[in-house]
Amino acid sequence: xxxxxxxxxxxxxxxxxxxxxxxxxxxxxxxxxxxxxxxxxxxxxxxxxxxxxxxxxxxxxxxxxxxxxxxxxxxxxxxxxxxxxxxxxxxxxxxxxxxxxxxxxxxxxxxxxxxxxxxxxxxxxxxxxxxxxxxxxxxxxxxxxxxxxxxxxxxxxxxxxxxxxxxxxxxxxxxxxxxxxxxxxxxxxxxxxxxxxxxxxxxxxxxxxxxxxxxxxxxxxxxxxxxxxxxxxxxxxxxxxxxxxxxxxxxxxxxxxxxxxxxxxxxxxxxxxxxxxxxxxxxxxxxxxxxxxxxxxxxxxxxxxxxxxxxxxxxxxxxxxxxxxxxxxxxxxxxxxxxxxxxxxxxxxxxxxxxxxxxxxxxxxxxxxxxxxxxxxxxxxxxxxxxxxxxxxxxxxxxxxxxxxxxxx
Amino acid sequence: xxxxxxxxxxxxxxxxxxxxxxxxxxxxxxxxxxxxxxxxxxxxxxxxxxxxxxxxxxxxxxxxxxxxxxxxxxxxxxxxxxxxxxxxxxxxxxxxxxxxxxxxxxxxxxxxxxxxxxxxxxxxxxxxxxxxxxxxxxxxxxxxxxxxxxxxxxxxxxxxxxxxxxxxxxxxxxxxxxxxxxxxxxxxxxxxxxxxxxxxxxxxxxxxxxxxxxxxxxxxxxxxxxxxxxxxxxxxxxxxxxxxxxxxxxxxxxxxxxxxxxxxxxxxxxxxxxxxxxxxxxxxxxxxxxxxxxxxxxxxxxxxxxxxxxxxxxxxxxxxxxxxxxxxxxxxxxxxxxxxxxxxxxxxx
Numbered sequence: 001x002x003x004x005x006x007x008x009x010x011x012x013x014x015x016x017x018x019x020x021x022x023x024x025x026x027x028x029x030x031x032x033x034x035x036x037x038x039x040x041x042x043x044x045x046x047x048x049x050x051x052x053x054x055x056x057x058x059x060x061x062x063x064x065x066x067x068x069x070x071x072x073x074x075x076x077x078x079x080x081x082x083x084x085x086x087x088x089x090x091x092x093x094x095x096x097x098x099x100x101x102x103x104x105x106x107x108x109x110x111x112x113x114x115x116x117x118x119x120x121x122x123x124x125x126x127x128x129x130x131x132x133x134x135x136x137x138x139x140x141x142x143x144x145x146x147x148x149x150x151x152x153x154x155x156x157x158x159x160x161x162x163x164x165x166x167x168x169x170x171x172x173x174x175x176x177x178x179x180x181x182x183x184x185x186x187x188x189x190x191x192x193x194x195x196x197x198x199x200x201x202x203x204x205x206x207x208x209x210x211x212x213x214x215x216x217x218x219x220x221x222x223x224x225x226x227x228x229x230x231x232x233x234x235x236x237x238x239x240x241x242x243x244x245x246x247x248x249x250x251x252x253x254x255x256x257x258x259x260x261x262x263x264x265x266x267x268x269x270x271x272x273x274x275x276x277x278x279x280x281x282x283x284x285x286x287x288x289x290x291x292x293x294x295x296x297x298x299x300x301x302x303x304x305x306x307x308x309x310x311x312x313x314x315x316x317x318x319x320x321x322x323x324x325x326x327x328x329x330x331x332x333x334x335x336x337x338x339x340x341x342x343x344x345x346x347x348x349x350x351x352x353x354x355x356x357x358x359x360x361x362x363x364x365x366x367x368x369x370x371x372x373x374x375x376x377x378x379x380x381x382x383x384x385x386x387x388x389x390x391x392x393x394x395x396x397x398x399x400x401x402x403x404x405x406x407x408x409x
Numbered sequence: 410x411x412x413x414x415x416x417x418x419x420x421x422x423x424x425x426x427x428x429x430x431x432x433x434x435x436x437x438x439x440x441x442x443x444x445x446x447x448x449x450x451x452x453x454x455x456x457x458x459x460x461x462x463x464x465x466x467x468x469x470x471x472x473x474x475x476x477x478x479x480x481x482x483x484x485x486x487x488x489x490x491x492x493x494x495x496x497x498x499x500x501x502x503x504x505x506x507x508x509x510x511x512x513x514x515x516x517x518x519x520x521x522x523x524x525x526x527x528x529x530x531x532x533x534x535x536x537x538x539x540x541x542x543x544x545x546x547x548x549x550x551x552x553x554x555x556x557x558x559x560x561x562x563x564x565x566x567x568x569x570x571x572x573x574x575x576x577x578x579x580x581x582x583x584x585x586x587x588x589x590x591x592x593x594x595x596x597x598x599x600x601x602x603x604x605x606x607x608x609x610x611x612x613x614x615x616x617x618x619x620x621x622x623x624x625x626x627x628x629x630x631x632x633x634x635x636x637x638x639x640x641x642x643x644x645x646x647x648x649x650x651x652x653x654x655x656x657x658x659x660x661x662x663x664x665x666x667x668x669x670x671x672x673x674x675x676x677x678x679x680x681x682x683x684x685x686x687x688x689x690x691x692x693x694x695x696x697x698x699x700x701x702x703x704x705x706x707x708x709x710x711x712x713x714x715x716x717x718x719x720x721x722x723x724x725x726x727x728x729x730x731x732x733x734x735x736x737x738x739x740x741x742x743x744x745x746x747x748x749x750x751x752x753x754x755x756x757x758x
Contacts, residue, residue, distance in 0.1 A: 082704075083704055084700050084701075084704070085700055085703060090654060090658070090660070090661035091461055091650070091654070091661070092696065092700070094457065094461070094653065094654045095454065095457045095458050095461055095697070096700070098453050098454050098456070098457035098581055099453070099454035099457070101453055101454075102452040102453030102454040103454070114658065114660060117565055117656050117658055118654060118656065118658070118661065120655075120656060121567060121568070121654065121655025121656045122654070122655055124655075125570070125579055125655065136564075138564050138565060181563075183554060183563060183659075183660070184563060184658065184660045185563060185564065185565065185658065187563065188562065188563035188564055191563075192564065210554075210563075
């Protein structure tokens with residue numbers, strides 16, 4: 001055999017070996033046989049939603065560290081975290097959910113409704129349970145294997161609308177509301193609820209405008225809205241675009257003068273940092289307690305945040321995802337208690353973990369977590385906040401968010 | 410075709426053959442065997458990555474025909490992929506038509522829409538054409554978002570799994586075979602197209618459209634044909650993407666994706682059949698590598714949570730810049746140099 005033939009053979013064999021070895025390497029080494037509880041996190045750490053994804057990712061990983069190191073894991077078993085940065089990219093999210101299924105994770109979570117929308121069909125087909133921290137109604141209607149940690153963007157709208165009618169509106173007839181929505185499920189989840197409930201509640205929707213996550217100016221859309229003389233401007237978006245809209249509304253002389261309310265994805269300390277004093281008096285709906293509130297989980301969460309991510313202190317998204325970590329642990333604990341460590345599968349986690357959640361208080365960080373048949377929202381309570389003196393201040397107690405009868409195809 | 414020293418062509422058939430020597434055939438067979446047996450030893454995750462790579466290759470091949478061969482710069486490719494994806498989703502979900510109808514309709518509708526947006530190419534070129542194709546991106550996505558009764562609008566639309574004759578492609582491995590077969594067919598088609606009269610007309614238009622017209626090439630016809638073929642393949646890729654992800658939202662087809670496709674064919678090598686393949690594999694594997702390495706670095710060096718997340722954007726940007734400086738003709742050119750060196754080995758220049 002001459003050198004050239006030998007080289008050809010070596011080339012073919014090398015190619016075959018390389019292609020074969022890649023997946024074997026990804027499978028990792030067997031190692032010791034100590035059992036762990038695998039949980040997968042698909043986090044939008046980078047990309048256009050990083051302003052929310054980063055503090056949320058930090059919080060859930062900090063919470064996992066706390067559970068594993070201080071609490072000794074769940075029922076004596078460490079939680080093995082597999083986290084991936086989905087970059088807020090749908091195709092990336094689809095490969096990540098496949099990776100988490102292949103890695104034998106027991107469950108998964110993701111931050112946003114968009115990332116859940118990109119993962120949920122694959123997860124539903126594989127009966128792989130997971131929940132989204134922030135979700136749109138489309139993620140849980142009809143209910144399958146995907147859950148929502150908190151009330152969705154539609155519930156925010158409904159809660160705010162009721163609060164407005166009962167506590168703020170003093171005019172004659174029906175108030176006029178304009179919706180300014182992020183051009184994705186975060187924004188249009190609010191529209192879904194408005195279309196179902198506005199008439200029944202007695203609110204006229206006079207404008208539905210949209211914006212992008214990277215918007216830098218909304219003067220044009222707000223000028224159009226201003227011409228319709230709305231009483232309320234409701235924004236369902238993320239903090240950066242919300243800050244632009246609020247600032248532009250002030251520039252146009254719309255605000256103060258009308259009421260501005262926003263959904264929970266908008267209402268974080270980042271909104272105040274970006275829009276400053278212009279946000280004074282803005283209302284918002286949020287499903288967690290505030291920083292510094294006297295609830296059992298606050299001290300430990302604050303300790304970890306200040307030690308590992310002081311830049312996130314005051315950010316409501318950190319609170320939300322710390323609670324997410326506690327819920328993951330509770331789901332795993334319930335499943336172990338019900339079926340034992342040796343029988344844990346994603347299906348068992350769903351049936352004996354997710355669906356056994358009953359009044360779990362999440363250290364008081366948000367409303368109690370309960371599974372109700374036919375309603376895949378785990379927590380069903382929100383609170384109304386107002387920005388007062390530069391602080392996000394709660395102005396109500398917990399408000400129940402009843403299931404809205406959506407009829408999606 | 411460059412052949413190893415001592416290998417000569419004696420017939421036209423030999424001269425035209427894509428796979429000319431026994432080594433070519435052996436390499437092709439080995440590659441096909443490896444690919445078609447891949448589900449046996451690749452896990453779910455790597456199969457899903459391979460599926461994404463296959464879909465991206467189809468779309469990038471379409472853009473390469475349009476931009477690489479015919480020289481018509483399009484920055485609206487993701488919009489045409491979206492048209493294909495939504496066409497297939499609407500036909501299979503709302504009208505419950507078979508997947509194969511959705512797939513073909515996706516290609517045809519995207520191709521026809523491409524013809525509409527390609528019409529300005531007769532009058533404008535270069536940056537001006539780029540701007541008109543950017544308009545296509547925005548207009549198409551706007552229509553998809555606001556034609557709620559058909560597309561589901563911002564809420565999105567779910568897409569059933571692909572199925573052909575009772576065979577349902579739900580698992581990653583079954584989808585892998587579907588996508589692989591279509592990808593191989595598309596690459597084969599693109600390779601042959603480049604060698605036909607049409608392909609040569611595309612290249613002539615790209616190199617000098619005035620000279621091409623003087624030689625008798627109908628610019629209007631061939632430019633629009635390039636748009637149709639490029640967008641047809643984008644539509645096919647969109648259909649496969651829709652059935653692979655299972656749920657569509659127009660946000661999945663952003664202008665950044667259109668720019669990414671341009672980057673892919675530049676990195677791979679414009680105007681070559683292998684260019685899109687190399688470009689796609691490079692970009693997608695780089696993305697996977699970065700996704701995988703960030704958590705590993707954090708756990709290995711006990712870094713604070715989230716510390717490594719800046720690596721992704723930095724490495725990605727750096728790789729593209731270095732590539733443009735060091736290998737502007739793309740990976741396909743590097744592959745050609747490697748093959749030339751191999752043919753002369755051990756007596757290289």
